Amino acid sequence: MKIVGLTGGIGSGKTTVAGFFKEMGIPVYIADEAGKRLMSTSEEIREKIIGLFGEKAYKDNQPERKFIASKVFNDQEMLAKLNQIIHPAVARDFEQWHRKQSSEYVIYEAAILFETGGYKKCDFSILVKAPQKLRIDRLKKRDNSSKEEIQQRMNNQWSDEKKSKLADFIINNEDLEHTKQQVEHIHFEILKAGKNS
Numbered sequence: 001m002k003i004v005g006l007t008g009g010i011g012s013g014k015t016t017v018a019g020f021f022k023e024m025g026i027p028v029y030i031a032d033e034a035g036k037r038l039m040s041t042s043e044e045i046r047e048k049i050i051g052l053f054g055e056k057a058y059k060d061n062q063p064e065r066k067f068i069a070s071k072v073f074n075d076q077e078m079l080a081k082l083n084q085i086i087h088p089a090v091a092r093d094f095e096q097w098h099r100k101q102s103s104e105y106v107i108y109e110a111a112i113l114f115e116t117g118g119y120k121k122c123d124f125s126i127l128v129k130a131p132q133k134l135r136i137d138r139l140k141k142r143d144n145s146s147k148e149e150i151q152q153r154m155n156n157q158w159s160d161e162k163k164s165k166l167a168d169f170i171i172n173n174e175d176l177e178h179t180k181q182q183v184e185h186i187h188f189e190i191l192k193a194g195k196n197s
């Protein structure tokens with residue numbers, strides 16, 4: 001079964017695109033969600049995160065995401081340490097999930113697929129792109145986040161230009177109907193490649 005990595009900068013529309021694949025019956029694994037679930041449920045991760053950021057990082061056994069975000073997105077070293085705690089656990093969780101699926105391919109959605117080298121484990125990679133201004137406007141609306149908060153996260157991600165060089169497929173996510181058409185096209189290309197391999 002093929003693994004298709006799906007990525008894109010903050011607010012590009014990864015989850016929206018993943019939803020279109022799901023509608024076509026393709027199993028989707030969302031690394032961001034898995035990371036969140038593991039932070040809440042794994043005692044080992046909780047202990048490590050408290051070791052890194054102190055007791056304030058958790059309240060009633062649940063991660064204080066805003067507090068943790070304020071400590072990492074302006075400090076590359078701390079972000080790397082947090083990634084080192086969460087990414088291996090997510091990789092193990094994905095392996096377990098992947099073994100249980102039965103379909104031509106699965107989608108692995110991750111915010112930083114190229115930055116982590118995770119794309120090397122994928123048979124294909126898809127990059128979701130949208131103009132930066134549109135992304136910021138969407139996030140302001142969705143999360144009520146400030147331009148500064150969004151910009152800090154963008155600073156910790158590769159540019160679309162750099163990611164485009166490594167992507168097998170690129171989706172321009174501006175008009176939703178057009179995005180859906182691009183997803184359908186890629187879906188058939190992946191199925192075709194599966195038959196030819």
Ligand SMILES: CC(C)(COP(=O)(O)OP(=O)(O)OC[C@H]1O[C@@H](n2cnc3c(N)ncnc32)[C@H](O)[C@@H]1O)[C@@H](O)C(=O)NCCC(=O)NCCS
Binds near residue numbers: 009011087090110157
């Ligand atoms: C710092 C945390 C607690 C902030 O939580 P919050 O709910 O505000 O954000 P959420 O997880 O929903 O992520 C939203 C977006 O932020 C950006 N982002 C998140 N983690 C990272 C990262 N490690 N590097 C760069 N950008 C990131 C992505 O664009 C992502 O889509 C959380 O993002 C986290 O634990 N990040 C580190 C682990 C990680 O890489 N998770 C994502 C894939 S497993």
Ligand SMILES: Nc1ncnc2c1ncn2[C@@H]1O[C@H](COP(=O)(O)OP(=O)(O)OP(=O)(O)O)[C@@H](O)[C@H]1O
Binds near residue numbers: 011016017138
């Ligand atoms: N083509 C589009 N037209 C209008 N709104 C869109 C479009 N694509 C996504 N959106 C909206 O923009 C917001 C961000 O999209 P989405 O959550 O899919 O992005 P994401 O890349 O997964 O975000 P994050 O990086 O925060 O995880 C959402 O509120 C979504 O409904």
